[in-house]
Amino acid sequence: MSRYRMQRLGFALLTLISLVVVAPILAVIGIILVEGMGAISWEFITAMPFDGMKQGGIFPALVGTLLLTLGTAVVAIPIGVGGTIYLAEYARDTLVTRCIRLAIVNLAGIPSIVYGLFGLGMFVLFLRMGTSILAGALTLAIMTLPVIISTAEESLRSVPTEFRTVSASLGGTRWQGIRYIILPQALPGIITGIILGLLRAAGETAPILFTVAAFFLPRLPQSPFDPTMALPYHLYVISTQVPGMPIHIQHGTALVLLALVLSMNLFATIIRSYFRRRRQW
Amino acid sequence: MVEAKIHIDKVSYAYGENWVLNDVTLDIAPNSVTVFFGPAGGGKTTLLRLINRLNDLVEGTQMKGRILVDGQDIYNSEIHIPTLRRRVGMVFALPLPLPGTVRENVLYGLKLAGVKDRSRLDEILEQSLTQSALWDEVKDRLDHLAVALSGGQQQRLCIARSLALEPDILLLDEPTSGLDPISTRKVEDSLFTLKEHYTVIIVPHSIQQAARIADKAAFFLMGNLVEYAAGTELFTRPRKKKTEEYVTGRFG
Numbered sequence: 001m002s003r004y005r006m007q008r009l010g011f012a013l014l015t016l017i018s019l020v021v022v023a024p025i026l027a028v029i030g031i032i033l034v035e036g037m038g039a040i041s042w043e044f045i046t047a048m049p050f051d052g053m054k055q056g057g058i059f060p061a062l063v064g065t066l067l068l069t070l071g072t073a074v075v076a077i078p079i080g081v082g083g084t085i086y087l088a089e090y091a092r093d094t095l096v097t098r099c100i101r102l103a104i105v106n107l108a109g110i111p112s113i114v115y116g117l118f119g120l121g122m123f124v125l126f127l128r129m130g131t132s133i134l135a136g137a138l139t140l141a142i143m144t145l146p147v148i149i150s151t152a153e154e155s156l157r158s159v160p161t162e163f164r165t166v167s168a169s170l171g172g173t174r175w176q177g178i179r180y181i182i183l184p185q186a187l188p189g190i191i192t193g194i195i196l197g198l199l200r201a202a203g204e205t206a207p208i209l210f211t212v213a214a215f216f217l218p219r220l221p222q223s224p225f226d227p228t229m230a231l232p233y234h235l236y237v238i239s240t241q242v243p244g245m246p247i248h249i250q251h252g253t254a255l256v257l258l259a260l261v262l263s264m265n266l267f268a269t270i271i272r273s274y275f276r277r278r279r280q281w
Numbered sequence: 282m283v284e285a286k287i288h289i290d291k292v293s294y295a296y297g298e299n300w301v302l303n304d305v306t307l308d309i310a311p312n313s314v315t316v317f318f319g320p321a322g323g324g325k326t327t328l329l330r331l332i333n334r335l336n337d338l339v340e341g342t343q344m345k346g347r348i349l350v351d352g353q354d355i356y357n358s359e360i361h362i363p364t365l366r367r368r369v370g371m372v373f374a375l376p377l378p379l380p381g382t383v384r385e386n387v388l389y390g391l392k393l394a395g396v397k398d399r400s401r402l403d404e405i406l407e408q409s410l411t412q413s414a415l416w417d418e419v420k421d422r423l424d425h426l427a428v429a430l431s432g433g434q435q436q437r438l439c440i441a442r443s444l445a446l447e448p449d450i451l452l453l454d455e456p457t458s459g460l461d462p463i464s465t466r467k468v469e470d471s472l473f474t475l476k477e478h479y480t481v482i483i484v485p486h487s488i489q490q491a492a493r494i495a496d497k498a499a500f501f502l503m504g505n506l507v508e509y510a511a512g513t514e515l516f517t518r519p520r521k522k523k524t525e526e527y528v529t530g531r532f533g
């Protein structure tokens with residue numbers, strides 16, 4: 001076979017593989033869109049569920065997920081970014097920091113149900129927070145931290161060392177170099193990591209199962225110590241735990257969750273490209 | 282003799298256990314151009330980076346001896362390092378503009394030092410760019426990105442960036458090594474005018490350049506200071522055989 005035909009064959013094969021990868025994703029989105037569109041209405045988004053969740057809307061679950069994601073962000077972003085700056089810019093390479101790095105890498109691979117059980121033991125029971133938004137957000141934050149830290153560290157390390165040297169040579173303290181040069185350069189990467197982590201937090205069921213999520217609670221939480229409904233768990237409940245649930249409600253709920261996650265993703269992409277464009281040195 | 286601006290006293294230095302400077306002693310007079318030259322790996326860069334304590338950033342090093350600037354031991358624990366580095370400016374072998382505009386680059390050090398007075402900043406901006414022979418070329422694009430400048434312009438920008446802090450001492454580590462001959466010429470010319478106001482130590486990128494600009498010259502070989510004398514003397518009548526071999530190009 002000629003080299004040219006080999007190449008054509010190679011391209012064809014690769015295209016096929018790409019299609020195989022993308023097709024299921026498109027199929028999932030397509031089915032959810034087609035089946036779920038019918039359920040979406042202003043009422044569906046803003047009303048309390050009733051009649052065993054077979055009627056009404058998903059308002060408390062949507063609000064719950066937004067609050068949980070916000071809580072996760074409030075806890076995870078400062079700790080994650082601050083910790084990473086310490087690890088990447090200040091900490092010397094010692095046994096302790098190596099252990100911390102190893103722990104972070106491994107934490108990223110732990111199944112989310114384990115975080116859920118940890119949250120139950122640590123926050124709900126031991127620290128007596130009860131099943132509450134606080135306990136749920138803390139659990140989600142712990143799950144999110146490794147993602148934030150590893151991507152942020154990667155971005156900080158990709159900023160050329162020379163900038164640190166130049167900044168120091170001009171009388172900059174280490175913090176000034178970080179504040180004025182390193183962080184602005186690393187920001188797009190850091191933001192990407194944050195959003196990826198929060199996306200995961202918004203969509204997970206296992207970590208909130210025992211720590212915050214309510215099966216059926218048709219009112220909004222009044223304080224961080226209240227439990228709340230949340231979209232992923234609600235979806236799980238109406239898909240598997242309630243007999244006779246109309247299928248368009250399931251698809252509609254899935255569609256809202258999907259839209260939430262995709263719009264966060266889009267937001268991340270926009271922020272990132274905005275900072276990229278400003279970067280250029 | 283005038284009191285030495287910089288007094289390097291029996292300095293030895295190691296990265297890990299690898300000693301790259303051995304018992305180096307030399308005095309540098311104020312308002313002069315001193316050249317450190319010799320083959321790569323001789324320890325010239327290291328010695329320069331000891332004078333503004335930039336090698337503090339490197340971990341796992343050892344140092345013996347003292348370095349005095351204006352009679353003050355700069356490795357004394359009471360020294361405020363950012364202040365020292367403002368007094369001892371440095372320009373690196375490769376032009377390393379910071380992210381941002383020409384103006385931001387020149388004024389970066391002053392921003393860190395907390396200088397806010399607009400008219401003073403503008404004044405220093407023009408003054409340092411003029412001193413580094415760049416003003417005419419960039420005065421209409423002060424707010425353009427620094428990376429858009431040519432390599433030679435970037436390097437003069439880096440010189441201006443150091444000058445903006447009004448240092449007494451300027452350390453230049455092969456500042457023209459990445460430049461074409463015309464840019465090199467411009468940078469060298471700007472250096473000549475500088476020595477009236479600054480104590481300059483420069484690692485040249487060629488012996489010709491060393492001979493052109495040196496008031497005094499120090500020849501380094503494998504971490505040892507082989508010979509230190511007036512430039513006119515060292516390049517025409519070197520006393521040590523090793524120096525002669527290197528200067529006449531028979532080194533190797």
Ligand SMILES: Nc1ncnc2c1ncn2[C@@H]1O[C@H](COP(=O)(O)OP(=O)(O)O)[C@@H](O)[C@H]1O
Nearest residue numbers: 296301319320321322323324325326327328339
């Ligand atoms: N950061 C460093 N870590 C370890 N060794 C280094 C470092 N910087 C320089 N060296 C070593 O120190 C020696 C002297 O280097 P340098 O001071 O750069 O000499 P020169 O500027 O004369 O070429 C070389 O052998 C070099 O490999």
Ligand SMILES: [Mg+2]
Nearest residue numbers: 325326327454
């Ligand atoms: Mg060097």
